[in-house]
Amino acid sequence: MSERKRGELIVLSGPSGAGKSTVIAELLSARPDIHFSVSFTTRPPRAGEEDGVSYNFVSREEFQRMIRDGELLEYAEYVGNYYGTSLKVIRDQLDQGVDVLLDIEVQGAAHVKEKCPEAVLIFLIPPSVEELSRRLRGRHTDGEDAIALRLDKAREECRECPKYDYLVVNDTVVSAARQIQSILEAERCRVHKRLRFAESFINKSDT
Numbered sequence: 787m788s789e790r791k792r793g794e795l796i797v798l799s800g801p802s803g804a805g806k807s808t809v810i811a812e813l814l815s816a817r818p819d820i821h822f823s824v825s826f827t828t829r830p831p832r833a834g835e836e837d838g839v840s841y842n843f844v845s846r847e848e849f850q851r852m853i854r855d856g857e858l859l860e861y862a863e864y865v866g867n868y869y870g871t872s873l874k875v876i877r878d879q880l881d882q883g884v885d886v887l888l889d890i891e892v893q894g895a896a897h898v899k900e901k902c903p904e905a906v907l908i909f910l911i912p913p914s915v916e917e918l919s920r921r922l923r924g925r926h927t928d929g930e931d932a933i934a935l936r937l938d939k940a941r942e943e944c945r946e947c948p949k950y951d952y953l954v955v956n957d958t959v960v961s962a963a964r965q966i967q968s969i970l971e972a973e974r975c976r977v978h979k980r981l982r983f984a985e986s987f988i989n990k991s992d993t
């Protein structure tokens with residue numbers, strides 16, 4: 787029987803430096819059918835970041851206009867910059883049956899869960915605080931002040947992880963991406979998403 791489904795909305799959060807972008811790249815190489823939502827931000831691009839690929843980089847004025855005009859599914863202010871998700875892009879993809887992946891922080895994730903209770907929320911953490919600190923330094927994208935801010939923020943964010951559906955420890959990139967694939971596979975098998983497969987048995991009269 788053909789399964790005409792709506793796409794899954796998948797939210798990945800975790801402290802800055804946990805490895806979200808790295809794990810997402812690995813996941814998308816195995817699951818290129820997943821649409822990665824490119825967020826809007828007022829943060830300046832880091833070296834190597836391309837407009838429209840890593841983020842859509844916009845001014846504070848443009849971001850505030852998007853908020854006023856109701857163009858964002860969710861948004862949050864994080865370490866002094868706005869970040870937000872386009873409502874139209876997400877809605878169009880889900881309606882076409884495409885799975886959509888958001889890389890967003892904890893306040894935004896909570897808003898998504900309120901608006902879309904069926905969304906799957908996954909929290910990614912590194913194996914230890916020491917490893918998080920090593921990864922932030924190893925990335926060479928932030929100075930010591932920004933790193934200290936991000937480590938403080940990490941403590942706050944981890945308090946929110948009980949609100950998530952799944953917790954994945956990013957020990958190795960390959961195993962973290964594989965665990966996320968397993969979660970998505972399990973989510974597809976939820977009974978309420980598959981009742982139509984059982985219906986033909988239930989409704990069939992004995993022969």
Ligand code: ADP
Nearest residue numbers: 802803804805806807808921925956957958959
């Ligand atoms: P985030 O998107 O969560 O801020 P990144 O993907 O930018 O994090 O990863 C932060 C740093 O940690 C990068 O230098 C990345 O190469 C490294 N990293 C990510 N995952 C792992 C891992 N499993 N083991 C070792 N280093 C990792």
Ligand code: 5GP
Nearest residue numbers: 802825861862864869870871889890891894
């Ligand atoms: P970074 O500046 O390191 O790229 O991202 C900082 C934080 O912003 C990360 O936790 C990332 O998940 C989050 N983020 C990125 N895009 C969005 C978004 O559209 N909405 C929200 N709420 N957070 C976002």
